[in-house]
Amino acid sequence: MIVSICDDNSIGREVLRELLLEYKRQREISDLEILEYDSPVAMARDLDRLESDVYLLDIIFPDGNGIDLAKEIRLRYHHNPIIFITSSQKDTLNAFNVFALRYFVKPVRPKPFFETLDYAVGRLQEDAPKYFMINTTEGKQRLRFSTIMYVERKNQVLHITMNTGKVYESVTLREAFANKLRPLLEDDRFVQTHVSFVVNLDAVDSYRKDHMVMQDGRNIPISRNFNTSVKERYLSYFC
Numbered sequence: 001m002i003v004s005i006c007d008d009n010s011i012g013r014e015v016l017r018e019l020l021l022e023y024k025r026q027r028e029i030s031d032l033e034i035l036e037y038d039s040p041v042a043m044a045r046d047l048d049r050l051e052s053d054v055y056l057l058d059i060i061f062p063d064g065n066g067i068d069l070a071k072e073i074r075l076r077y078h079h080n081p082i083i084f085i086t087s088s089q090k091d092t093l094n095a096f097n098v099f100a101l102r103y104f105v106k107p108v109r110p111k112p113f114f115e116t117l118d119y120a121v122g123r124l125q126e127d128a129p130k131y132f133m134i135n136t137t138e139g140k141q142r143l144r145f146s147t148i149m150y151v152e153r154k155n156q157v158l159h160i161t162m163n164t165g166k167v168y169e170s171v172t173l174r175e176a177f178a179n180k181l182r183p184l185l186e187d188d189r190f191v192q193t194h195v196s197f198v199v200n201l202d203a204v205d206s207y208r209k210d211h212m213v214m215q216d217g218r219n220i221p222i223s224r225n226f227n228t229s230v231k232e233r234y235l236s237y238f239c
Helices: 010-027 040-046 066-076 092-097 110-126 224-238
Strands: 002-006 033-037 054-057 082-086 102-105 131-136 139-144 148-154 157-162 167-169 190-194 197-200 204-207 211-214 219-221
Touching: 002 010, 002 040, 010 033, 010 110, 033 040, 040 066, 054 066, 054 110, 066 082, 066 092, 092 102, 102 110, 131 157, 131 167, 190 219, 190 224, 197 219
Parallel strands: 002 033, 002 054, 054 082, 082 102
Antiparallel strands: 131 139, 148 157, 148 197, 157 167, 190 197, 204 211, 211 219
């Protein structure tokens, strides 16, 4: 499990690090890794290349704020727990607008902090990461479901667009499009909108009658043959 701390105060980072190490000892967690950042800019730079399981964020920084950083995290990772630990008491509403798990005002006490981590770990275990295996022109790739925005078939090649903007191109398909993407389509997040498109509903910005607008601005068509199934899946997922 990877936990990232973002706090410009070195003492604040040290306090959280010691709490996490004590939590690791008490809960006998063998694989806890702690990453530390002293600014939102530094953490934001790493978001595309490194996903953490839990984010511990301060809010007030000289070069930004934790709420904006949380928005950047949410653009990429929709369900990873975010916990705010700050000296500010005025940002609770903004914190919940980015679906924060908890909001602590410093100094944080071990018991409620550990209880919050227990809940976060439980959620992570229930929503264990799923990966889509695909042979690409760059070699075999293991792509986390949550980071795939949409998949497009062009001729017999898949173009897989990630939430970082990177596009992976598969080798030539030897099987049907829907069959190859069955692992995705068996997950509630994904729906086929067209004979050549599968989208991640978490990456949809808006839903229209004949297309979906993705978070990167791309319009993904909804064909007549898939219109009813897309509508049903969209409503059941979000309502």
